[in-house]
Amino acid sequence: MYSGNKVFYNAEVTINKGDFIFLTAGAGQGKTTFLKLLSALQAPDKGDIIVNNLNIINLNDNQISDYRKSIGIIFQKNYFIEDETVKYNISIPLLLSNVKNKEDKVNIILDLVNLNGFGNKIISSLSCSERQRVAIARGIIHSPDIILADEPTENQDEIQSEILIKMLIKLSQYGTTIILATRHHGLAKEFKQKILSIENEKIISL
Amino acid sequence: MKKLFLYKVNLSLYYYLHHLMCIKSSFKFYCAKPMKYIPLTIVIALASSLILTTYISLKNINIDLKNYTNEKIIIFLEKNIDAANLNNIKKNLEERNDIYSVTHYTEEQSHKLKSENNKNNNKYENIGLNPLPQIIIIERKISNFKSTDYSKNINNFLKSNLYVNSFNSNIAYIKKITSFKNLLLNFSIFLLSVLVIFFIIINSNYIKAEIVSRKNKIIVYKIFGARNSFILIEHIYLPIIINLLSLSLGIVFSKLLFIYFSSLTNEFVPFIELTGSYKDISFVEAVIAGFFIIIASVITCYFYCKKYFKCIY
Numbered sequence: 001m002y003s004g005n006k007v008f009y010n011a012e013v014t015i016n017k018g019d020f021i022f023l024t025a026g027a028g029q030g031k032t033t034f035l036k037l038l039s040a041l042q043a044p045d046k047g048d049i050i051v052n053n054l055n056i057i058n059l060n061d062n063q064i065s066d067y068r069k070s071i072g073i074i075f076q077k078n079y080f081i082e083d084e085t086v087k088y089n090i091s092i093p094l095l096l097s098n099v100k101n102k103e104d105k106v107n108i109i110l111d112l113v114n115l116n117g118f119g120n121k122i123i124s125s126l127s128c129s130e131r132q133r134v135a136i137a138r139g140i141i142h143s144p145d146i147i148l149a150d151e152p153t154e155n156q157d158e159i160q161s162e163i164l165i166k167m168l169i170k171l172s173q174y175g176t177t178i179i180l181a182t183r184h185h186g187l188a189k190e191f192k193q194k195i196l197s198i199e200n201e202k203i204i205s206l
Numbered sequence: 207m208k209k210l211f212l213y214k215v216n217l218s219l220y221y222y223l224h225h226l227m228c229i230k231s232s233f234k235f236y237c238a239k240p241m242k243y244i245p246l247t248i249v250i251a252l253a254s255s256l257i258l259t260t261y262i263s264l265k266n267i268n269i270d271l272k273n274y275t276n277e278k279i280i281i282f283l284e285k286n287i288d289a290a291n292l293n294n295i296k297k298n299l300e301e302r303n304d305i306y307s308v309t310h311y312t313e314e315q316s317h318k319l320k321s322e323n324n325k326n327n328n329k330y331e332n333i334g335l336n337p338l339p340q341i342i343i344i345e346r347k348i349s350n351f352k353s354t355d356y357s358k359n360i361n362n363f364l365k366s367n368l369y370v371n372s373f374n375s376n377i378a379y380i381k382k383i384t385s386f387k388n389l390l391l392n393f394s395i396f397l398l399s400v401l402v403i404f405f406i407i408i409n410s411n412y413i414k415a416e417i418v419s420r421k422n423k424i425i426v427y428k429i430f431g432a433r434n435s436f437i438l439i440e441h442i443y444l445p446i447i448i449n450l451l452s453l454s455l456g457i458v459f460s461k462l463l464f465i466y467f468s469s470l471t472n473e474f475v476p477f478i479e480l481t482g483s484y485k486d487i488s489f490v491e492a493v494i495a496g497f498f499i500i501i502a503s504v505i506t507c508y509f510y511c512k513k514y515f516k517c518i519y
Contacts, residue, residue: 041429062433069431079425093430098220138430 008034011047011203013196015179017145020172022188023181024206025198031181032076034198035148038179039073040064052145069097072144076151078135080123086110086134087119093142109137112167114160128155136164140171147171149180153187165191225439232443246412247452253401254456258495259463260394262487267387269485271380274348279360279375281342287369292340295367299344302360307345316341339371348380402502409445409506416441417514424518434515442507449503453496457487 008030015021025031036042037049040056049056056067072093080089087106094102110119113133118126126134132155139147147168153161165180169191172178179196182188188195195206236243283292292310299308311319316338346360364373417424420441427437464486 039429065431065433067431068429073429075429079422079429081423081426089426092426096427096430096432096436098217142430 008198008201008203013203013205015177017177018172018175019177020169020193021177021179022191022193022195023179023198024183024185024188024195025181026183029198030201031183031198032150034203035073035075035150035179035181038146039071039148040067069093069142070145072139072142072147074135074139074147074149074152076154078131080131080134082122082124084123085119086115086121086123086126089123089134090138090141092138093144097142099142105141109141113137114163129157129160132156133160133164140168144176146177147179149178151182152180153182161187169193221436221439224436228439229443231440232447235444236447243448246408247448247455249408250405250449250452251455251459253404254453254495254499255459255463257394257398257401258456258460258487260390260397261491262460262464262485264387264390264394266485267383267390271383271387274376274380274383276345277348277375277377277380279344279346279364279373281344281364281373282371283340283342284369284371285339287340291369295342295369298363299342299360302346305344305346305360307343309343311341311343313338313340348377405502406506409449409503410510412445412448413441413507413510414514416444417511417518421518424515434512437515438508438511441511442504445503445507446500449499450496453499457492457495461486 011034023031023034033042037044038051040049040059043057047057051067052070054067056064059067081092087103087110090106090109091102094105099105106119110116113136115130115133115137118130118134123131123134132152136149136152139149149168152168153164156164165187168178168180185195185197197204197206281295283295296308296310299305320338364370423440424437
């Protein structure tokens with residue numbers, strides 16, 4: 001349920017390690033809710049969510065925090081610390097996990113999302129497309145086991161979108177599970193990956 | 207196991223480091239926008255100076271009262287009293303249970319005593335000119351001076367004795383200063399209760415405003431797995447710094463008030479009959495006050511941060 005409306009029910013989905021899944025649905029059909037459930041930002045009304053043999057419904061606050069450190073989240077509406085630099089914002093997952101060599105990792109990731117030279121810029125001075133790429137960089141910098149991406153290519157041009165999706169697919173080949181939500185069925189089909197679709201309040205595998 | 211232990215040690219070290227970073231950034235935050243916090247600082251400083259001034263007054267009254275643990279009655283005897291009657295009076299007084307000291311002073315001794323008490327050496331060359339009579343000073347325990355029977359018996363005896371010219375007791379002064387102390391104590395309890403509520407309200411509003419202004423940061427931290435305690439630390443040091451600074455200012459304000467009252471000694475002392483030797487707030491008391499304000503800040507901050515975090519996420 002989301003805001004009193006039933007989003008989906010009987011959603012029995014199994015996702016394996018290293019899978020790259022496109023989650024497709026129209027606007028307001030429950031893509032974001034699905035990702036929020038998986039990231040323990042929202043609890044389901046009924047049922048269990050098992051991730052790595054761990055039912056995340058039963059976790060306490062500290063366990064949820066530890067669980068979230070193992071996932072990378074890229075939302076459609078991304079939150080940033082607006083008065084801080086790109087570098088600082090990207091390094092937040094590393095700061096929270098006390099990872100060493102933050103500077104090097106940030107530079108590598110900036111290069112990967114084509115944001116070279118943007119490191120010391122303040123977030124509020126970036127365009128929508130650049131902000132989205134900062135969010136992607138922040139979502140993958142700590143090498144999470146699972147990446148949940150909600151419309152990550154929304155503000156990107158076609159070439160940039162392709163580069164980013166190819167990069168995520170490559171990450172999945174190294175064992176990272178990726179669920180990418182999009183409302184463009186065509187985009188999902190184009191990359192020939194597994195597709196889950198939310199239709200008529202049910203999740204179906206295409 | 208060893209890896210897990212090392213990871214935990216590393217993580218706790220990181221948390222301590224985070225504390226230090228937060229202290230540093232809180233100072234920076236304060237220095238970057240001092241005008242934002244100065245009104246809050248001054249209001250808390252004035253409130254704490256009020257409490258401190260009341261405390262200093264109470265402390266001085268208590269010090270003064272320590273000199274008056276016993277009631278002293280000075281009995282001025284008639285000039286024509288003979289040894290037999292003097293002994294009768296002394297015997298009668300000594301037989302009373304509440305009196306534990308009866309001291310007789312001859313004319314010369316009473317004059318000497320007065321000179322010593324007044325700290326001057328204006329001794330009369332001719333003892334015949336000494337205006338002071340023989341005196342008896344008795345000391346008795348102050349058990350329950352609210353009771354009317356307490357003074358009745360001895361007063362009646364002294365009034366009815368023909369060889370007693372007059373007598374005087376310091377009980378009136380002790381009663382006056384004790385009731386003033388009680389009045390001040392009640393006032394300080396009331397003041398403290400009001401100001402604690404005021405402190406909580408003002409701090410909670412400040413914390414709410416800070417959390418709202420850092421809403422995005424909190425959400426980002428939460429999404430990427432920061433524990434509540436980690437986020438809390440970021441918010442806890444600034445109120446502590448503000449409140450400690452306010453307390454320091456409050457101590458300065460109370461010292462200024464103290465100097466002002468001291469300059470009014472001539473008007474102030476006769477009113478409550480204090481000795482006039484005031485004691486200021488000590489270093490240890492200031493440290494204890496600082497400790498209390500840290501505890502109060504942490505508790506308020508912890509409670510309200512948790513409350514407002516839930517509203518945000």
